Amino acid sequence: MRVSYNWLKHYIDLPDSLTPEEVAHKLTMSTVEVENVEKQGQNLEKIVVGKVNSVQKHPNADKLNICTVEFGEKFPVQIVCGGSNVKEGMLVALAGLGAKVRWHGEGELVELQKVKIRDVESYGMICASTEIGLGQMFPLKDEKEILDLTNLKLKVGQPLAQALKLTDAVFDIDNKSMTNRPDLWGHYGLAREVAALYNKKLKIYKTKKTVASNKAKINLEVKVEDSKLCPRYMAVAIEGVKIEPSPQWLQSLLLAVGLRPINNIVDITNFILYDLGQPMHAFDKTNLAGNKIIVRRALKDEKFVTLDEKEHQLSEADIVIADSEKVVALGGIMGGLNSQIKNDTTTVVFESANFEAVTVRKTSLRLGLRTDSSARFEKSLDPNNVELAINRAVELTLEMCPKAKIVSKIVDKANFHLNQGPIELPLDFLRMKIGMDIDKKQIIKILGSLGFVVKEKKESLAVVVPTWRATKDISIKEDLVEEIARIYGYNNFVTTLPLFSIIPPERNELRLLERQIKNILSLECGFTEVYNYSFVSPDTIKKMGFSADKHIELSNPIAKDKPYLRVSLLPNLLENVEKNLHVADDLKLFEVGKVFDISKPGQRVENNSDELLPRQNTMLGLVYSAKGEEQPFYTVAAVVVELMKKFGVEYLLEPAVEIEHKFIHPGRQALIKVGEDVFGIITELHPQVQVSFGIEQRVGLLELNLDRFLEYSSNKSKYQKIPLYPAVVRDLAFVVDKSIVHNKIVNALSKIDPLIINVELFDVYDPSANAQGKGKNLGENKKSLAYHLTYQSAERTLTAEEVDKIQERVIKIIAKDFKGEVRK
């Protein structure tokens, strides 16, 4: 909201030594955030009132003129001007060299230099209103028009800011910082704050007692159907009104706060809007059918055209103002086109009312119609202002239109109650909350300056809340603490540190696990962490072979193409792969994040509710793809081995019998299990799905449920004593059927003798996996495996003979159980 410093000064006497900037700072520190202070006329330096002495056609340009302009000095200046309306004798805004203007009212301010325009020198510029920031004050009628000041009869040579009395300072207040303060949406309320901050007296908001005519010509009636929606409605009719521009003082104030003056009646309602923060409306009486105003809910699908000429379809949730035939205003939001003030209006009906905050807010949200009026009503306004406002409106109307007369009763339908307390404020409580002592007298003074009525008790204060703060803003003693503390000044606080216990905080094991895993993956395994959105597209879901029904859907997604909540980290990681393979040949990426599983129960919706949120497990997703890497599975599996070892998880890798999703490569996949519990999967991306993602090389994938991983991890490195006696390593290579898996061989060989302490695969030769070497020497469907077998005893040095004996048994078992043939 824009706030005029001059306007504030109507209500408080501030010393001239005080600058608007100082006041703005104080407001920021204690009340609301003033984002900017704009001094009117601060950009009008070196711009003066000039008088055009002569106008001649520019010899080299059709649309330009060469003017000589007088500006109070001995010699006039020569200016090249393109204004369509320039003529001799005209008073203009003359910007001299060094003045700052905005070309054609757009872009940054530019400092004027002496220039040659088509060979003719120009020593400044004759300005359009928009070029010097006066567009609102003097709206352009024609694009090429310069500002014509002739009618204002200004003194030639006078600085323009001075001539136009542009001496105000305008505060730009962040509306978000006063959503809780309905009383601050008008100058009077802000003046109250400034008065409290500077310990000044706030002038009483005086209006002349409005006297209604005895013989009411118009029998104005108001019917409020539901006083909950409209706690107060006042109306009055005035005839003999003459619509014309409002006086200069009013126009200046409106312009200062950024409103365009329209006519006297509309300007009066706008003035009160910014003065008291009370929205008003004026109807043309001739357009109202009958004398009865009805405040009711809109009918279902009722249509209404607002002042801005837009048609709206209303619903029963909306408040409307109607006459006996039609809707004439949308309560608290905007008036109707059908009854607006026109140039020939002579009888007006003023409305000053209070509407219920939530209803106004909902309607204005639904219709996309946010107005100055709705913005105020949705903050919960004080119904007492309704009366002040209408009185002021009548007073101003009678002042501006000498022939105007009140021709109705002043109707007042009121049914409201405000909870003004008193609130009990124990002084102990105040001291504890503030953390220091403030003198009781000062407390009472602060509260008093804000309009609170305080009654002293022994150990506490009984505080009556003023009506303008009692609608919602202040209801508990904590609210009073804030009032006292902020006016006292937070900068005057002596800070202290509380005493805390030294018991170390409980560890968040999952978070620590996440961190350790991230460190291992990035620092040891060379993987790079990504953060992806939690949302996925239906298209991706389909590609993966997931079902859309198992996804939670946003009802208002930002990206229409990504409405679903992810159930897996892999789809977005695969999109990362596709994008990055254009810039890198090899990719190792991972993400740790939450996924959303509607089929499983999560945390409670409320503490005592049985309804549960969907399960939101923390997952690890990982992808690996490298140019020329035909079996990325093994690299991913190696990461799993590393993680399981580091965290001491006793796990199993087991290919799934039934493939759950399309993206899984049926021949290159394994579930990660502890017992029967599956908590992860390693797979390669199915070649067909790979194509659908637009990826040209094989991709290895891992997904692991970290909540479960945490349960299984023991996080203990097992230490074994360094053996005293040397180990013997024997190598063994043999040919077996392709279907024999490594795991089974390791298990079988490890069990043969306790002296075999390690069985390690070191070479695989599988001719079928190698395009060139079809079946070289091995026979159909055979592969060759080579192992290091490590023999060791904790008690003695082994002899070659005993190792040989065991090795023979190994060979026998390979032949018997695996039909393997040892290669010599």
Next chain:
Amino acid sequence: MQEQLQKIKQEFLKGLVEIKDTLQLEKLENEFFSRKSGKINDVMQILKDLSVEAKKEFGVLVNEFKKDLEEKLAEKKAELANEKLGNLIETESIDVTQPKLPKVEPGHLHPMTIVHNELEDVFTSMGFMVLDGPELESDYYNFQALNIPVTSPARDTQDTFFIKDHANWVMRTQTSPVQVRAMQKYGAPLRAVVPGRCFRNEATDGSHEHTFYQLEGIVIDKEISIANLIGVMKELLQGVLKREVEVRLRPGHFDFVEPGFELDMKCLICGGSGCGACKHSGWVETLPCGLVHPEVIKAGGLDPKEWTGFAFGLGSMRLCMQKFGIEDIRHLHAGNINFLKQF
């Protein structure tokens, strides 16, 4: 005997002078030192036949003699080795500026992870728990429990993602719901921070994201005051930024605190004299905070007459951007390897 030794020595030294390479040296070594046929061994053989005393006398002599020659041999060996090494600069020079091939690309943590790790370390060192909560939250925890009823205009300012077919579920718009969950779970006293992902339904551009990160903090204890809040926030910021800071409070309105504040920090770049970074005000808006509203404490299952506290919300994503000088917020979720590998 001595003569004999002298003779052998001269022979050896003569041979040594003529030696050009290791092969010749080995031959010479063999000629003199070989256990079977070396010349020194021959002399040793003679010792066997001597009397005990003579043995003693000559033994010492022969040993010294042997040691002497061994040293000379070792010297020669070293000399030859050195000669050979002297050529390394020609034979084994490498281009030390060349990188290792094939290139091994190290992994990288995401910059948000780096920032959150640092923050969590500071806060745990100060006795705070690190907590998390659901990202898909109930309307109750995200709003109502935080003193934001269904009718509150405050809801408008938090553009919320809603869930289809579940009117009372939302994507959390803030980490604050964990304040209430934490009180319910851990009771009081309580000190916790909540780093986490939040969502707002707003169009994304260079400085706005629909997915962002916050670090919520909450302290519940007895008799927590505004003066405490200022003091603790100052200490915390000093811990996070690892330098002395000056803070100030301004009023700020948030439904779940009363009173509520905007905390500004004296600009670290200009020291308060005013610069572009602080919009020439000398102060930088740093975080919203306040004393926990009694309704929120009640929602947490605690008695607001007994327990009080303060809460704050740190925009960790902005902090991350400032720390690394990231100019466009969209980089953080773009998954672009050229961005990620810089951290």
